[in-house]
Amino acid sequence: MNVLLIGSGGREHALAWKMAASPVLTKLYCAPGNPGIANVATCVELDPSDHAQIIAFCKDKSIDFVVVGPEAPLVAGIADDLRAEGFSVFGPSKAAARLEGSKGFTKDLCARFNIPTGAYQRFTQADAAKAYVRQQGAPIVVKADGLAAGKGVVVAFEIQEALDAVDACFEGAFGGAGAEVVVEEYLDGEEASFFCLCDGKVALPFGTAQDHKRVGDGDTGVNTGGMGAYSPAPVMSQEIIDRTMRELIEPTMRGMAEIGAPFSGVLFAGLMITKDGPKLIEYNTRFGDPETQVLMLRLKDDLLLLLKAAADGALDQMSVRWSDDAALTVVMAAKGYPTSPEKGSIIKGVEAAAEADAVEVFHAGTTLKDGDLVANGGRVLNVTASGKTVQLAQEAAYKAISKIDWPEGFYRRDIGWRAIERERS
Missing domain, CATH: 3.90.600.10 (Phosphoribosylglycinamide synthetase, C-terminal domain)
Structure with a gap:
């Protein structure tokens, strides 16, 4: 199987490292890759935002399967464009990638299908958002609606901090991602990351991890894209996993199918485990970074075959085994x-x-x-x-x-x- 992996970060290096061990792999390319990935794949200077360039490469190299790493190309519809040309792709459609591309979309989906999450309101004007912040009080969470490379979320413990976050969004700190703002309830508990491989109908649990978002020791300082992670997450007991599947993942899969955007790819649920059980903080529609790095070290099965089964709608025939380490x-x-x-x-x-x-x-x-x-x-x-x-x-x-x-x-x-x-x- 000739495979193209799109991306250049630590997540993609971990995915490339694991796929390179597959006996069904013929040739692995990565676009654009990095020096570490170059040790296990052939890196090619392609721009993931240039869909025509990606498609031309896939035709030239007889690519059998494309794995999309980062969120931005998915939200831009690269999976749709590749599928339209007959290529098998691991990653959601543009319509399904809205689960990550718009926080407001996801919150509305949760409200419609009774998926546990924090109370929220959506705003397109700073004054209305600020009035809601003052009404609700702190702590409170302010999020830029769109993609902001993991930086568009402020957990504010003081009212002024939340007001400043609203201003930052509407004044362009996160570009177009901040044109709309979601203000939501602060959830108290322990955070965890939960992953499922999905094929549009079936969601197969694919591991747990815990990330460290704050930049400094002791979980201090500003939020980052993630300073480290470990797997498995002890807080994700089998009971919590079962509840997460039943109360969050399965209703999401049904809801996305109902609105005409069945979800295929990896569904990454950022969870808060509260005294009342798991609640959704946010969905991502790609593998986590740096969570993928720890998952790949523990995965005992052939990653390439699992991803291809998700793309082919065949996850009902698959299972996943993990190292106890x-x-x-x-x-x-x-x-x-x-x-x-x-x-x-x-x-x-x-x-x-x-x-x-x-x-x-x-x-x-x-x-x-x-x-x-x-x-x-x-x-x-x-x-x-x-x-x-x-x-x-x-x-x-x-x-x-x-x-x-x-x-x-x-x-x-x-x-x-x-x-x-x-x-x-």
Whole structure:
């Protein structure tokens, strides 16, 4: 099978690494890829936003299957355009990708199909949004409606912080994503990430993880795209998984089919596990980053066959097996992330870090310059390890990080702390 993977981040490196091990794979291309992905796939300089260019490449290379990594091409309809040309694609249609592309759309779907989530209102004017904020009080959550690269959400514990967030959205801080704003109830509990592979009718549970969004140790500082993750998430007991499937995922699948946008691809539910059970924070319509990195270390089955079954409507014939070991990833970011990351610094020691058993270093924002590996993004490396417990996986990951020479980078030193506290108690 000739496969094209679209994307260039840590998520895509992890997916490429896992698909490269499939015995049914003939040739793996990645567009545009990164230096880490180049070790397991052929990277090609294609622009994921140029659908005609992608389609021409697929025809030229006799691509049998396309896997779309990032959300932006999905929301722009790349899966529809590829399918219209006869290609098999893992990823939702433009209509189904609205689950991520519009937070207001998702909240409305939840209201219509009785899916547990926080109370909310949608706004296109700052004054009305601010009046609602003052009426509801803090804590409260302000979200840019559209795609904002993980940065359009403010959890405000003070009224003024929420008002400032409303202004930021409508004043263009997140571009067109902030033209509409969703203001919603603050949910109290423990966050978790839950994944399902979907084929339009069947949703197959595909693992749990817990992300660390805040930039600083102790969950302090601003929200980021994610500073680390571990899997499985202890808070996701079998009872909570069963409730999530019954109360959230299955009604979503039925609802999307009913409105004429059946969901195919991966459905990534950001959950808050409250005293009343699981509630939806948001849906994403692609694999999580950095959650994918830990899921791939634990997955025992052939990823390529699972993704193809989802694309072919054949998930009712599939099952998923996981390693009993835990996996943990630590994000190494460029100084200044997430507001103004510094690019261009040289990174050494990555090969040495990856030499240990059960350790993989996934590239997220790297490039090559004059033969040197250099930082080319905010989140730059994902140092990922597995172990019998989260604590052992954590120890292995940080030991690997100690071998990386990159003074211009930083990372959190407490990834996995919540799970390790559970293990100790």
